[in-house]
Amino acid sequence: MRDKPILVALDFDNKHSALQLVDKLDPAMCRLKVGKEMFTLFGPELVKDIQHRGFDVFLDLKFHDIPNTVAKAVAAAAELGVWMVNVHASGGFAMMEAARKALLPYGDNAPLLIAVTVLTSMSDDDLKLLGIEVGAAEHVKRLAKLTRDAGLDGVVCSAQEAAMLKDLCGQHFKLITPGIRPEGSEVGDQHRIMTPARALEAGSDYLVIGRPITKAADPLAALTEIHRSIQGL
Numbered sequence: 001m002r003d004k005p006i007l008v009a010l011d012f013d014n015k016h017s018a019l020q021l022v023d024k025l026d027p028a029m030c031r032l033k034v035g036k037e038m039f040t041l042f043g044p045e046l047v048k049d050i051q052h053r054g055f056d057v058f059l060d061l062k063f064h065d066i067p068n069t070v071a072k073a074v075a076a077a078a079e080l081g082v083w084m085v086n087v088h089a090s091g092g093f094a095m096m097e098a099a100r101k102a103l104l105p106y107g108d109n110a111p112l113l114i115a116v117t118v119l120t121s122m123s124d125d126d127l128k129l130l131g132i133e134v135g136a137a138e139h140v141k142r143l144a145k146l147t148r149d150a151g152l153d154g155v156v157c158s159a160q161e162a163a164m165l166k167d168l169c170g171q172h173f174k175l176i177t178p179g180i181r182p183e184g185s186e187v188g189d190q191h192r193i194m195t196p197a198r199a200l201e202a203g204s205d206y207l208v209i210g211r212p213i214t215k216a217a218d219p220l221a222a223l224t225e226i227h228r229s230i231q232g233l
């Protein structure tokens, strides 16, 4: 049976507004993602406030540093009891391996450890400007292979790459896909997008959804509608 696939991205500059939304949500329906904005503003206390309300937290801080620093940072995330934590795959094999080893003492209580491949806001042209001469899909493939070889649990990618990565890395390798846009919602700064239902059909395990829910006139109704659209998939 499929695990709860919806991860709501809580990107707010106001803790009260964020917790007002959280209090309307049901932990049986979704998990919550805390990213750079809210963690920088409100720190570990915010994560604890959310956990006390019964939600699993994906700490999306995308660590990218020397291996020793990243290893210490993911261990700190494990101490916080988060459900999932991430690093950037472009930090390299040694960095990802150090992160994985830092979680070994936590055994079954370790968070899932995943790596960001190519941000879903980026296009082939953006990669060219970085001197990367292959397209996004090809670069995602390289970084996903490196992540799998370093022993991590999965990657952040676009749902557009999900089918390819399930073939390449295996069914158990988790695919976490932001850039999810229900039909008719604003694309914003995302580039490689897909609807919730198509993303699950393509092989995504978890859908990261922020603004289509948090900026909706009725966020609970938006989440409920997305939930309905993926029932049975």
Ligand SMILES: O=c1ccn([C@@H]2O[C@H](COP(=O)(O)O)[C@@H](O)[C@H]2O)c(=O)[nH]1
Residues within 6 Å of the ligand: 009, 011, 035, 116, 118, 119, 120, 121, 156, 157, 178, 179, 180, 188, 190, 208, 209, 210, 211, 212
């Ligand atoms: O490649 C990536 C990695 C992370 N994100 C994060 O996901 C959410 C998406 O929010 P939307 O409002 O649904 O666009 C956001 O917190 C990003 O930091 C991503 O979009 N792409």
